[in-house]
Amino acid sequence: MMGSPTILQWIIGAITLASALLVILGRNPIVSAISLMATMFATGLLYFSLGAHFIGVVQILIYAGAISVLIIFIVMLLDLRPTRVNIPGRAPVYVLSLVAGATFFVAAIFSVLPLLRAVGIGPLGNGQQPEEISMQLLSKYMIPFQATALLLLAAVMGVVVLGKKNMMSERIAKGAKKS
Amino acid sequence: MTFDIKDPSTWINWFTWCVIISVVISAFLLTWIPVMLVVERRAAAWMQRRSGPNRVGPFGLMQPMSDAIKMIFKEANIPRKAHKILFVMAPALAVLPPFVAMIVMPLGGSVNIQGTEYALQGFNVNVGMLFFLAITSLHVYSVLTAGWASNNKFSLMGGLRASSQMISYEIAIGICMVALVLTYGTLDLREIVKLQEYGSALPAWGFALQPVAFIVLWICTFAETNRLPFDLPEGESELVAGYHTEYSGMTFGMFMLGEYAAMVASSAFLATLFLGGYNIPFITEESLRQLFLDQGLHLTLASLITALLQFGCLIAKIFFFMWVFVWVRWTLPRFRYDQLMDLGWKMLLPIGVANVIVTMVVTYFLKRGG
Secondary structure (H helix, E strand, O other): OOOOOOHHHHHHHHHHHHHHHHHHHOOOHHHHHHHHHHHHHHHHHHHHHOOOHHHHHHHHHHHHHHHHHHHHHHHHHHOOOOOOOOOOOOHHHHHHHHHHHHHHHHHHHHHHHHHHHHHOOOOOOHHHOHHHHHHHHHHOOHHHHHHHHHHHHHHHHHHHHHHHHHHHHHHHHHHHHHO | OOOOOOOHHHHHHHHHHHHHHHHHHHHHHHHHHHHHHHHHHHHHHHHOOOOOOOOOOHHHOOHHHHHHHHHHHOOOOOOOOOOHHHHHHHHHHHHHHHHHHHHHOOOEEEEEEOOEEEEEOOOOOOOHHHHHHHHHHHHHHHHHHHHHHOOOHHHHHHHHHHHHHHHHHHHHHHHHHHHHHHHHOOOOHHHHHHHOOOOOOOOOOHHHHOHHHHHHHHHHHHHHOOOOOOOHHHOHHHHOOHHHOOOOHHHHHHHHHHHHHHHHHHHHHHHHHHOOOOOOOOOOHHHHHHHHHHOOOOHHHHHHHHHHHHHHHHHHHHHHHHHHHHHHHOOOOOOOHHHHHHHHHHHHHHHHHHHHHHHHHHHHHHHHHO
């Protein structure tokens, strides 16, 4: 299925890129976080324009609706002020980092282009229906799916341990004093 | 309205369709707001044994007009140290999500025009239930950005409260959705409404199939729309006016508009999931249309009248939920913040999970038996 992007997709793509650039170029952390949300939202719209409604909705629900809120929440709690980041180093460091970044970018584009040529851009088929996705997820990809759940559980436990660390050591110290 | 993304000649069709949908949906939602303003203020007065606004027009019915005129002509002040772009953007973000979310709501049956059935629905997404949830979850950004951009301690506290509250209750909503999907077997809102259609005496409506999910989701709706008893983000006794302390004139009006629009959208969502959507009790769409056809009406006219009657039925159901919003607001006191978190995490979430497990077992044995 070959096809070229429509005007709508060009517009959404431009919004995605612009907001993504604002994330890294903006000096204000809150503005960066909000434009990150806009990037996620626009990506969801791109999925929508390709006919993958389920993926688009999940993208908006999880990334734009939940994760970005948490990021903004944390930035607000830390009360970060607008800053200009000073990267230590001199001209060679900048040049090297620019070259490295550009190389990565070009390599990424070249690795994606053949796939894009083969598949093209156009409405996706029935493989994007929620039933299909859940079938795949619960049969073919069952083990990675369960492993992800385990990983998330481990992360949650790690947060609890880190958060309760001081409280627990205090309690242990108290217990030692009493006995 | 055929639309092929590759054929530019159909784009104008598509564009016209989009404009029509936006205008109709906006008109529908915007009509609710002045009505609800009067109902709320008069009902509040009635419950508190005072007169309420009764000077403008008969029974104070024109009060929203004078309120709107006042808000438009008042100065919309922007504090000097506020972040100007985000400060102006926040009210717009408050209004936008409910309007977008209403697009997937089925508003009535279908109208038959020259052999083609046109559904009274803006846009039929096969994951409508999730779409609604995803778009309404963006509502939190208006509160957050308003709270932060005002550069005011009280506003920031309100914004932070709102974000943690909304995220906590969204989890309970998600759990309820799982139970609902297990029951209906689809995420398509139109399909869900069709499944609740019945002609016999026993209700096939969602609240009978999923009573626990209905109650939990209903409670969460109050939290999601920041209505009392969950309106801690703007708790007057603690935070002046919370996240909209610094807003005045129409920028404040936009927040009010967004709140009422979100209430209407949530009510429509609840009605669609649990009260049979646009279905009229005890009669199916087919038999109702046949009733009008038997009177000698043309098919288009018969289907149009049927669809409009169903639309009216949906409006009645929305009004029921809106009335409960008002009723609860003037009956229950505001929660303390830890009570609110306890309710969300220690009550609603476990109940929701238990409900999902019960639903899973029941669905499994029903599918196996039948």
